Amino acid sequence: MAEFTLELNDDQKQVRDWLHGFAADVIRPAASEWDEREETPWPVIQEAAKVGIYSLDFYAQQFFDPTGLGIPMAMEELFWGDAGIALSIVGTGLAAVGVLANGTEEQIGTWIPQMYGDADDVKVAAFCSSEPDAGSDVASMRTRAVYDQAKDEWVLNGTKTWATNGGIANVHVVVAVVDPELGSKGHASFIVPPNTPGLSQGQKFKKHGIRASHTAEVVLEDVRVPGHCLLGGKDKLDQRLARARERAATGGERVKNAAMATFEASRPAVGAMAVGTARAAYEVALDYAKTRTQFGRPIIDNQGIAFQLADMRTRIDAARLLVWRASWMATTGKPFESAEGSMSKLYASETAKKVTAQAVQILGGNGFTREYPVERMHRDAAIYTIFEGTSEIQRLVIARTLSGMPIR
Numbered sequence: 001m002a003e004f005t006l007e008l009n010d011d012q013k014q015v016r017d018w019l020h021g022f023a024a025d026v027i028r029p030a031a032s033e034w035d036e037r038e039e040t041p042w043p044v045i046q047e048a049a050k051v052g053i054y055s056l057d058f059y060a061q062q063f064f065d066p067t068g069l070g071i072p073m074a075m076e077e078l079f080w081g082d083a084g085i086a087l088s089i090v091g092t093g094l095a096a097v098g099v100l101a102n103g104t105e106e107q108i109g110t111w112i113p114q115m116y117g118d119a120d121d122v123k124v125a126a127f128c129s130s131e132p133d134a135g136s137d138v139a140s141m142r143t144r145a146v147y148d149q150a151k152d153e154w155v156l157n158g159t160k161t162w163a164t165n166g167g168i169a170n171v172h173v174v175v176a177v178v179d180p181e182l183g184s185k186g187h188a189s190f191i192v193p194p195n196t197p198g199l200s201q202g203q204k205f206k207k208h209g210i211r212a213s214h215t216a217e218v219v220l221e222d223v224r225v226p227g228h229c230l231l232g233g234k235d236k237l238d239q240r241l242a243r244a245r246e247r248a249a250t251g252g253e254r255v256k257n258a259a260m261a262t263f264e265a266s267r268p269a270v271g272a273m274a275v276g277t278a279r280a281a282y283e284v285a286l287d288y289a290k291t292r293t294q295f296g297r298p299i300i301d302n303q304g305i306a307f308q309l310a311d312m313r314t315r316i317d318a319a320r321l322l323v324w325r326a327s328w329m330a331t332t333g334k335p336f337e338s339a340e341g342s343m344s345k346l347y348a349s350e351t352a353k354k355v356t357a358q359a360v361q362i363l364g365g366n367g368f369t370r371e372y373p374v375e376r377m378h379r380d381a382a383i384y385t386i387f388e389g390t391s392e393i394q395r396l397v398i399a400r401t402l403s404g405m406p407i408r
């Protein structure tokens with residue numbers, strides 16, 4: 001296991017510079033167009049696939065970086081380019097992680113390649129958990145999966161919402177209730193293979209930011225999937241449900257929630273996206289402040305502007321350190337005793353919102369127009385305090401973890 005260091009090694013620097021080049025040369029120049037079009041930027045995803053950035057191999061390499069810094073570094077650079085396009089590039093990873101975390105080796109080998117397609121025919125995947133009445137409160141999920149033993153098929157019914165790539169995905173990963181008595185312990189994840197009858201796209205949302213990323217409802221009407229599409233397999237599910245029922249019946253001690261542990265490990269990646277957006281806006285603001293002249297001097301000559309930039313940069317660096325710490329902890333198997341994963345996401349996402357707002361202010365009227373990218377970055381940053389657990393939910397998780405109290 002590599003020792004923790006804040007200095008990137010030569011390989012990491014090379015990957016970072018390569019990603020930065022792609023973000024600067026391909027993503028950033030396309031950002032405004034796809035934001036206006038509010039469509040999935042297929043040509044950019046294809047370009048990313050051609051150079052090897054849109055592929056499972058690439059994410060696996062970053063994921064298995066023994067320092068833990070591969071994923072946050074990659075996310076920061078891609079989202080520095082543009083958040084909407086970058087989410088279109090990494091959104092498939094959400095579904096892929098769902099399969100990697102819960103699937104058998106066979107399921108991983110069968111479905112993940114179909115999530116990405118190949119450079120000549122790129123595909124995307126969607127992870128569908130949220131529902132109209134089950135956002136933060138995942139336990140109130142209603143989408144049902146019922147086993148049809150005679151046919152060895154699962155039948156899925158319900159409506160999912162806010163699904164990134166929902167309806168346009170080749171492969172959908174759907175979380176559904178298999179035992180309503182067990183709350184979130186009675187959930188399981190299913191693969192819905194390409195072109196399965198009964199799955200359709202509902203409303204496509206018109207959004208405030210990250211508009212190049214497709215977000216939509218997914219409607220499931222008597223969707224039948226083969227038994228082998230249950231992630232992890234039926235035996236494992238039956239064992240897990242039996243344990244949960246026994247605990248519910250005996251009031252036995254709660255085991256540590258595996259989903260919470262997964263979130264702690266995945267949230268720093270969202271924090272890193274936020275750091276990328278914040279850094280992008282800060283850089284534009286710094287350049288502008290050095291060149292924009294008012295009252296006969298660059299506006300950065302005023303402490304009111306210079307100190308804001310000092311604060312922006314300090315917050316960004318602090319956010320990155322929290323993200324790197326949490327990613328390092330996840331990779332090296334350190335327990336998140338103080339919810340450090342949630343801390344990193346909370347701080348980085350709020351940093352992105354604050355810093356992008358400051359950048360708009362520093363650019364004055366220009367900051368308010370679509371001629372300059374900070375307006376878009378400010379809209380994009382608003383997502384980070386909402387998805388993958390809102391800021392309020394992060395605070396709840398941190399407070400409960402620190403206190404051991406059932407804070408509501």
Ligand SMILES: Cc1cc2nc3c(=O)[nH]c(=O)nc-3n(C[C@H](O)[C@H](O)[C@H](O)COP(=O)(O)OP(=O)(O)OC[C@H]3O[C@@H](n4cnc5c(N)ncnc54)[C@H](O)[C@@H]3O)c2cc1C
Pocket residue numbers: 094127128129130132134135136137161162163164165207210215383386387388389390391392393396408
């Ligand atoms: C662009 C976008 C992409 C997304 N992508 C996906 C995806 O790919 N797959 C997927 O499954 N989901 C996805 N989501 C869903 C996202 O994770 C949810 O929006 C999020 O979890 C919040 O749920 P909600 O919108 O229902 O808000 P609600 O849960 O209704 O929350 C509303 C407000 O109440 C607050 N609140 C709720 N409960 C508490 C509490 N106990 N204490 C204090 N405050 C509370 C929240 O913090 C928030 O401010 C996406 C969402 C968006 C907007």
